[in-house]
Amino acid sequence: MDALRSLVSPLVNGSSVVDGMKLVVLGGTVETARRVSSSAWSHFVNSFFLTAHFSEEDHPYDWLMLWLSRRPEWQRSREFETTTRAAHAAQAQGWEDDPAFADEGEAEGGAPSKTRVIFQPTFDTTHTIYWRQHWLRVKRARGGDGGEVLSVSVVARSNTILKALVLQAKREYEAEAVHRIQIFFADPHGAWRWADARHKRPMGSIVLDPGVKEMLLGDARDFLASEKWYADRGIPFRRGYLLHGVPGSGKSSLIHAIAGELMLDIYVVSLSSAWISDSVLMGLMGRVPKGAILLLEDLDAAFTRSTSRSTDNDGPAIEGPELPPKRRSREKEMRDRDRDNMSDLNTLSLSGLLNALDGVAAAEGRILFATTNHLEKLDPALSRPGRMDVWVEFKNSSKWQAEALFRNFFPSTDEDDLPLDDGEIELPGTPPSASASTSSLWSASTLTSSGSGSSRSTSAGAGAGKGGKAKAAPEPLALPQFGSSNKAYLPPPVAPEIVAAQHSARPLDGKTLANLAKRFADSIPEGEFSVAALQGYLLKNKSRPEAAATEAAAWVVSEREMRERMQKEKEAKETRERLEREKKRKAAAEKETAKKAAEAAKAKKEKEDAAKAKAKAAEATPAVVATVPVPATTEKTTTEPTVALAVADPDADTPAVAPASPTDATTTVEEVVAEPDPAAVVIPESDSESSESEDDDNIYRVRLGRRISPWTPARPAHSQWPSHTPPAAPGWGSTNSWL
Numbered sequence: 145m146d147a148l149r150s151l152v153s154p155l156v157n158g159s160s161v162v163d164g165m166k167l168v169v170l171g172g173t174v175e176t177a178r179r180v181s182s183s184a185w186s187h188f189v190n191s192f193f194l195t196a197h198f199s200e201e202d203h204p205y206d207w208l209m210l211w212l213s214r215r216p217e218w219q220r221s222r223e224f225e226t227t228t229r230a231a232h233a234a235q236a237q238g239w240e241d242d243p244a245f246a247d248e249g250e251a252e253g254g255a256p257s258k259t260r261v262i263f264q265p266t267f268d269t270t271h272t273i274y275w276r277q278h279w280l281r282v283k284r285a286r287g288g289d290g291g292e293v294l295s296v297s298v299v300a301r302s303n304t305i306l307k308a309l310v311l312q313a314k315r316e317y318e319a320e321a322v323h324r325i326q327i328f329f330a331d332p333h334g335a336w337r338w339a340d341a342r343h344k345r346p347m348g349s350i351v352l353d354p355g356v357k358e359m360l361l362g363d364a365r366d367f368l369a370s371e372k373w374y375a376d377r378g379i380p381f382r383r384g385y386l387l388h389g390v391p392g393s394g395k396s397s398l399i400h401a402i403a404g405e406l407m408l409d410i411y412v413v414s415l416s417s418a419w420i421s422d423s424v425l426m427g428l429m430g431r432v433p434k435g436a437i438l439l440l441e442d443l444d445a446a447f448t449r450s451t452s453r454s455t456d457n458d459g460p461a462i463e464g465p466e467l468p469p470k471r472r473s474r475e476k477e478m479r480d481r482d483r484d485n486m487s488d489l490n491t492l493s494l495s496g497l498l499n500a501l502d503g504v505a506a507a508e509g510r511i512l513f514a515t516t517n518h519l520e521k522l523d524p525a526l527s528r529p530g531r532m533d534v535w536v537e538f539k540n541s542s543k544w545q546a547e548a549l550f551r552n553f554f555p556s557t558d559e560d561d562l563p564l565d566d567g568e569i570e571l572p573g574t575p576p577s578a579s580a581s582t583s584s585l586w587s588a589s590t591l592t593s594s595g596s597g598s599s600r601s602t603s604a605g606a607g608a609g610k611g612g613k614a615k616a617a618p619e620p621l622a623l624p625q626f627g628s629s630n631k632a633y634l635p636p637p638v639a640p641e642i643v644a645a646q647h648s649a650r651p652l653d654g655k656t657l658a659n660l661a662k663r664f665a666d667s668i669p670e671g672e673f674s675v676a677a678l679q680g681y682l683l684k685n686k687s688r689p690e691a692a693a694t695e696a697a698a699w700v701v702s703e704r705e706m707r708e709r710m711q712k713e714k715e716a717k718e719t720r721e722r723l724e725r726e727k728k729r730k731a732a733a734e735k736e737t738a739k740k741a742a743e744a745a746k747a748k749k750e751k752e753d754a755a756k757a758k759a760k761a762a763e764a765t766p767a768v769v770a771t772v773p774v775p776a777t778t779e780k781t782t783t784e785p786t787v788a789l790a791v792a793d794p795d796a797d798t799p800a801v802a803p804a805s806p807t808d809a810t811t812t813v814e815e816v817v818a819e820p821d822p823a824a825v826v827i828p829e830s831d832s833e834s835s836e837s838e839d840d841d842n843i844y845r846v847r848l849g850r851r852i853s854p855w856t857p858a859r860p861a862h863s864q865w866p867s868h869t870p871p872a873a874p875g876w877g878s879t880n881s882w883l
């Protein structure tokens with residue numbers, strides 16, 4: 145005990161515990177003070193900083209990212225990450241041209257690298273950038289929703305510097321984007337997703353009847369400048385254009401060109417999308433920025449989504465030859481993915497669409513373009529003024545358009561159009577049939593004769609746009625040929641169309657071009673082919689303008705034949721399908737008839753079987769019939785009806801009757817037995833599980849576990865019953881001695 149006390153006493157009485165406690169308190173105080181002072185310091189510092197936050201989803205974020213990408217401090221980050229995800233943004237904004245920002249890799253052969261890598265500082269790294277006599281602290285971070293947020297802080301008394309920064313970034317961005325238009329597509333979640341940045345399409349490349357383009361462009365320009373005019377008159381600041389007509393006639397191309405001319409972004413919604421609904425559309429419309437083009441594709445398909453249209457035409461609305469296949473396929477992929485991911489949720493209603501177009505929540509300041517191939521399918525409410533103010537019809541190509549298209553297509557050495565020869569059209573060089581072998585020397589003979597085996601790349605005088613300088617005829621084509629050194633077997637000549645596909649045409653002088661264009665237009669029937677079809681033909685002959693002009697008539701014939709063949713095939717297919725359908729319908733009807741007949745036969749058989757079984761059972765089993773005889777005569781005064789039991793004897797003609805009560809009413813029983821119900825109240829004794837009595841004025845039957853068919857003998861009048869003896873049902877077993 146003493147030993148224990150001696151151990152504990154220093155702890156209790158000694159100063160070590162107190163010292164320990166003091167240490168804990170001291171440590172706690174110091175740490176608290178440190179935290180408080182640090183927090184106070186950061187509050188103090190932050191109170192001098194002005195901070196702006198930019199969310200990834202908003203445009204200023206893109207402006208600032210472009211601005212930052214050009215700051216050496218940003219690029220010198222010691223901690224950085226690489227991404228290819230943002231490569232499209234870089235491309236869109238021209239960052240790809242900045243060697244410090246993207247990789248310089250090139251694929252073999254000098255082609256640009258397929259994947260561009262972007263370097264950017266990691267998250268949560270703070271950068272200090274000096275700009276306009278201010279130090280800016282810039283940080284990328286993750287926002288609450290997982291998206292990226294860019295924060296820019298500056299020590300300043302007012303936020304002027306931050307505003308100036310944003311405006312500067314915007315200016316730079318817009319200067320960068322001046323040659324491109326941004327395309328956004330609606331996604332199934334009701335948000336706008338950036339899809340592409342495309343080069344502007346020159347208005348001159350659109351071939352329409354004179355004045356149409358100018359009218360539309362002028363109208364849109366005037367609208368954008370008239371906000372006050374609209375406000376003063378209380379008219380909603382919106383304008384709608386309905387472009388309708390045959391496919392491939394330039395509707396989307398014109399919208400693209402107008403957007404480029406007016407420097408507007410395009411927001412595209414395809415109303416035939418599977419996921420579109422009233423609420424999604426309303427949300428999308430509300431988020432279209434002011435001064436943008438909203439493009440509603442396939443207006444007619446909104447409520448009658450035909451699979452053929454939605455599957456065939458799911459490419460981007462803004463199509464053009466200049467669109468790189470890579471981007472085209474990315475957009476297609478995006479749409480396909482959306483379509484695959486989403487179940488068919490299209491619940492767009494007409495009223496929903498009308499509301500989205502000009503309801504109270506509809507966005508103002510935007511230009512609406514809607515396209516349709518079937519004007520006749522549109523609800524009149526959709527196309528009324530206020531929703532669609534200007535209508536433009538697009539038709540198949542006229543001769544005038546064909547000529548203009550030809551002139552646009554092939555490069556010319558002259559700026560000015562030369563008057564056409566009145567006389568015969570003169571083609572340069574040899575006749576068309578031989579032109580393939582002489583013009584630009586793309587011929588097979590050139591190929592075979594060039595067999596040096598060297599792999600020289602041919603610049604075939606291409607790229608000289610209209611007005612470009614005339615170039616010397618390109619060098620003979622010298623493609624590397626497999627087996628060129630093999631003397632035993634010479635390679636077969638290359639097909640002319642393959643050769644033609646490899647080059648562009650030489651620039652033609654103005655007079656020749658004019659003559660060829662006229663010859664081409666003469667061969668094209670008025671209003672029979674779409675401009676897109678003509679463009680396709682010219683593309684096939686893009687290195688052979690002469691052949692394109694002279695072979696156009698043959699092409700028209702072959703196209704007609706092909707159409708005829710396709711029409712016949714279509715009709716044959718339809719007939720086949722119709723016959724197939726009829727056959728199926730017939731087979732189904734026959735099957736149905738056979739089924740019904742089988743069912744009827746089965747039912748009949750069942751009925752017969754049941755009847756047989758019943759009859760058999762009636763013959764085989766004696767039954768107990770319990771009836772309650774009634775007073776047959778008025779003399780009967782007893783208040784208790786007598787119960788009689790009839791035991792069915794299969795061998796007897798009539799069932800034997802055993803009086804159930806000593807107070808017998810033989811007459812009654814005999815009556816009952818003598819006139820049995822034909823529906824056979826024959827109840828096997830063994831079936832008797834329960835019984836009840838039925839009140840029937842003067843007849844009482846006792847049910848023995850089976851329904852008894854009605855049997856109504858002659859009734860005595862009620863008055864025959866004494867008033868004090870109602871025909872109460874006898875209590876179960878009240879008089880029936882055997883129960």
Ligand SMILES: Nc1ncnc2c1ncn2[C@@H]1O[C@H](COP(=O)(O)OP(=O)(O)OP(=O)(O)O)[C@@H](O)[C@H]1O
Nearest residue numbers: 350351391392393394395396397463464465675676
């Ligand atoms: N009038 C035109 N002028 C110049 N090019 C045209 C014209 N019409 C069609 N094209 C060319 O044909 C192709 C398809 O044109 P576009 O997509 O504009 O037709 P669309 O009328 O919008 O067709 P759809 O109704 O099927 O969407 C484009 O490559 C375009 O360059």
